[in-house]
Amino acid sequence: MHPKKPFSQACDNNKGPILDTLRQVFTAPTTVLEIGTGTGQHAVHFATHLPHLYWQTSDHPNHYQLCQPWLIDAGLPNIGNPIALNVSQEPWPLMEFSGVFSANTAHIMAWHEVEAMFAGVGRGLADSAVPENEERGQFCLYGPFKYNGDFTSASNQSFDQHLRSHAAHMGIRNIESLIELAQSHGMVLAQDRTMPANNQLLVWRTTTEPEAL
Numbered sequence: 001m002h003p004k005k006p007f008s009q010a011c012d013n014n015k016g017p018i019l020d021t022l023r024q025v026f027t028a029p030t031t032v033l034e035i036g037t038g039t040g041q042h043a044v045h046f047a048t049h050l051p052h053l054y055w056q057t058s059d060h061p062n063h064y065q066l067c068q069p070w071l072i073d074a075g076l077p078n079i080g081n082p083i084a085l086n087v088s089q090e091p092w093p094l095m096e097f098s099g100v101f102s103a104n105t106a107h108i109m110a111w112h113e114v115e116a117m118f119a120g121v122g123r124g125l126a127d128s129a130v131p132e133n134e135e136r137g138q139f140c141l142y143g144p145f146k147y148n149g150d151f152t153s154a155s156n157q158s159f160d161q162h163l164r165s166h167a168a169h170m171g172i173r174n175i176e177s178l179i180e181l182a183q184s185h186g187m188v189l190a191q192d193r194t195m196p197a198n199n200q201l202l203v204w205r206t207t208t209e210p211e212a213l
């Protein structure tokens with residue numbers, strides 16, 4: 001094992017349940033862009049178990065190298081070296097993807113960054129051709145969310161307070177606000193899957209007819 005591999009217990013706990021959904025969503029060979037890769041544990045797990053995908057890692061320019069120890073240790077042919085991507089930058093360094101995955105980012109980013117993430121994802125999915133047997137470009141967003149302003153658990157409410165006490169721009173997002181935002185960028189909520197530990201996996205799908213590969 002690489003001595004400096006960063007480790008997230010939450011990633012280790014949720015990688016199995018997330019994989020079960022990704023298997024059903026990303027069925028055809030394609031490039032999946034991961035936004036906010038973090039430690040790289042998710043990237044290695046998903047690329048190992050979904051070898052038909054090319055998993056393109058990325059993170060904020062201040063953190064994008066963090067995942068390197070996991071990627072180097074795994075040595076997988078279907079993981080792309082991390083690219084520096086701040087969702088607020090224009091243009092994005094990579095726009096060729098027909099799938100997107102992001103975990104635990106929407107409550108860390110400021111709202112204007114969440115807006116930029118949906119704008120960039122919507123643009124990229126609209127511009128990229130989708131694999132032949134998939135209907136639409138898809139964006140899987142994992143994390144805790146609120147419904148009509150209500151938390152799904154007391155622990156999520158405490159987590160939200162904890163986030164806001166550290167930085168006012170952070171906080172658990174309302175799903176209704178995300179639905180509205182997604183619509184303005186050509187995406188609809190296709191699935192909302194309840195996951196362990198009071199999290200959700202939201203699957204957004206483009207609404208326009210894609211061009212086949």
Ligand SMILES: C[S@@+](CC[C@H](N)C(=O)[O-])C[C@H]1O[C@@H](n2cnc3c(N)ncnc32)[C@H](O)[C@@H]1O
Pocket residue numbers: 008011035036037038039059060063085086087088102103104105108109113
């Ligand atoms: C809580 S960590 C989640 C990391 C990993 N996805 C996971 O589930 O463990 C939040 C991630 O969002 C990234 N992030 C925050 N703001 C960002 C931005 N403006 N653009 C791209 N990534 C951002 C951080 O660098 C960090 O990797």
